[in-house]
Amino acid sequence: MKLGIVGLPNVGKSTLFNAITQAGAECANYPFCTIEPNVGVVAVPDKRLDELAKIYNPEKVTPAVIEFYDIAGLVKGASKGEGLGNKFLSHIREVAAIVHVVRCFEDSNIVHVEGSIDPIRDIETINLELIFSDMEVLERRIDKTRKSAKSGDKKAQEELQFMERLYAHLEAGKPARTLETTEEEQEFLKQYFLLTSKPVLYTCNISEDDLLSGNIENEYVKKVKEYAKSENAEVVVICAKLEEEISSLEGDEKKEFLLSYGLEEPGLNKLIRASYKLLGLISFLTAGPKEVRAWTIKKGTKAPQAAGKIHSDMERGFIRAEVISYEDLIKCGSETVAKEKGLIRLEGKDYVMQDGDVVVFRFNV
Ligand code: GDP
16 A cells, blocks of 8 residues: 655655655565665664564564655646646555655745745645546546436435535535535445545645754644644645655664654654555554564454455465554563463454564464
8 A cells, every 4th residue: 555745846746756765775674675766665674573582582683664656747727637647646545645745944045936935735636636637537437427317217316416426516616525425325336436535644844944053843833733724634744855864874874864853753654554554454463583674454353354364265264363562562571471470361253453562373284
């Protein structure tokens, strides 16, 4: 599952993308780390893996990863084919969620395409292009559905009503994701693959000065937060330029750099974790002397399907899962103690996996 990085030109997308790919280069032991020019694979920062490694001393530690797709070139008029308009819109269609970068820094050396800094105008410019594209897609669908509805198809008549309500919502300049829907309507909506039904994370790019002086909630960021709230969307604040610098450093150098700026961790970590959550993903963990590893699953995944992420045999022959929460395991300090205390649970095929479950799957070969 990929996230697409979008935003107007000169807001800091490439800078952020560079930071991501440089950070990704560090996880070289990950087998899927082949990077296409505009796709960056990056490890999901997870302190739990380090803590587990202290207990198990494994040969290797393997984090979960996510992919970011740099979708540059979205400009006003894209939905009408301006710039390379439609090509970029089709790239957005391929991603599961959107990281929308918004310029919240002033710098007279860096031209703004609209001549001034105004994050809400910028957000709406991009959102409108996506909305226009969705309206076009929906119009075609409405035509088709109208025909079926006329011929007496009950389901089509119901759907047509929903489509018209959705169309009016888009026409009012609102993204599809903010429309209130019933479960049945959600099913309709899924089939349209609309750009504005994808979840979005607004990413405020602030200046180094604001970051370092602690002015993280500058006036622009405040506006974006207010806007995002109306959409129930999350906001992350970063300084792309600083992130690019940080991610080019390694080990102690990186630690010192962060320390000297009073930062606990790179801002990129926050962004990556928020992106993971945005995709509806959680991690379960496996731990042993060979490997400590985080595995990615969708929230709500049951034990056998989670086992299937490790190996299809494990899903097919699933007997049970032996599960302990990460917190309990750390409190006990070892599996042996955890077992003595009866904290390792036996779970069956209907168990819904939780984030941070440390698991051993038992299965028939
Ligand atoms: P894109 O067109 O959205 O990909 O934007 P770029 O990443 O190419 O950035 C455009 C310009 O803004 C470049 O000169 C960057 O160095 C600069 N820039 C990006 N992020 C920041 C930032 O956080 N602070 C400052 N001062 N400049 C930045």
